[in-house]
Amino acid sequence: MLIVLLGPPGVGKGTQGELLASALGVPKIATGDVLRAAVKAGTPMGLAAKAAMERGDLVPDDVILGILRDVLASPETARGAVLDGVVRTEPQAEGLRAMLKGLNRSLDVVLLFEAPTDELVKRLSGRTTCENCQTPYTGREPGSTCDKCGGKLVRRADDDPASVRNRIQVYEKQTAPVVAWYRKNGPRVASVDSLGELAAVQARAKAALAQTAP
Ligand code: AMP
Numbered sequence: 678m679l680i681v682l683l684g685p686p687g688v689g690k691g692t693q694g695e696l697l698a699s700a701l702g703v704p705k706i707a708t709g710d711v712l713r714a715a716v717k718a719g720t721p722m723g724l725a726a727k728a729a730m731e732r733g734d735l736v737p738d739d740v741i742l743g744i745l746r747d748v749l750a751s752p753e754t755a756r757g758a759v760l761d762g763v764v765r766t767e768p769q770a771e772g773l774r775a776m777l778k779g780l781n782r783s784l785d786v787v788l789l790f791e792a793p794t795d796e797l798v799k800r801l802s803g804r805t806t807c808e809n810c811q812t813p814y815t816g817r818e819p820g821s822t823c824d825k826c827g828g829k830l831v832r833r834a835d836d837d838p839a840s841v842r843n844r845i846q847v848y849e850k851q852t853a854p855v856v857a858w859y860r861k862n863g864p865r866v867a868s869v870d871s872l873g874e875l876a877a878v879q880a881r882a883k884a885a886l887a888q889t890a891p
Contacts, residue, residue, distance in 0.1 A: 678701055679757045679777075682694050682787075685797055689792075689875070730834070744763075745769075749780060786865050806830065
């Protein structure tokens with residue numbers, strides 16, 4: 678099953694996507710994780726993306742489409758994938774569709790995670806993230822240890838209040854129209870109310886998926 682997760686920053690796409698991916702037995706691919714690893718490794722792609730990421734702006738579509746091309750070419754994703762944080766613009770949606778068409782594949786469903794903006798700001802400003810495996814935590818100080826891998830928790834450079842505000846604006850301006858694009862061009866867009874306990878949101882996400890034939 679090939680799924681795109683849409684939704685504003687802080688809505689919990691990453692955490693929910695991880696759970697869905699393991700339930701489906703497919704990898705979760707987050708372009709943000711790929712880019713952060715490139716920044717950390719100091720690759721040319723990382724160097725080119727760093728400033729835009731720290732401001733909370735999007736990196737250019739051709740960079741993202743390059744990442745997607747590699748992801749789809751990998752045998753790991755042959756049975757499907759959960760795509761988290763991509764697509765974020767209409768050209769990315771069009772590029773992904775063309776790429777999939779060339780491979781004789783298509784998306785099965787778009788899951789749209791939704792929560793009120795003040796809740797997103799609250800979640801992001803109190804968040805720390807494992808610098809190794811990217812697991813997010815709330816209510817844990819920077820410098821604490823990740824339960825999953827023992828890595829160090831850090832405050833993401835783009836989780837400061839100015840970047841958070843910008844990321845939410847960028848989402849509303851550039852990514853929200855992608856929802857309308859998918860409603861027009863398919864596949865089905867299923868909304869998931871993302872307020873409440875993690876398990877309750879996961880149950881809603883799975884119920885939304887269950888209405889989609891694999
Ligand atoms: P995320 O981890 O999904 O919040 O992404 C962190 C940052 O990486 C974003 O604020 C963007 O700067 C960049 N990024 C990740 N995915 C994309 C994408 N599909 N298109 C453009 N920029 C992206």
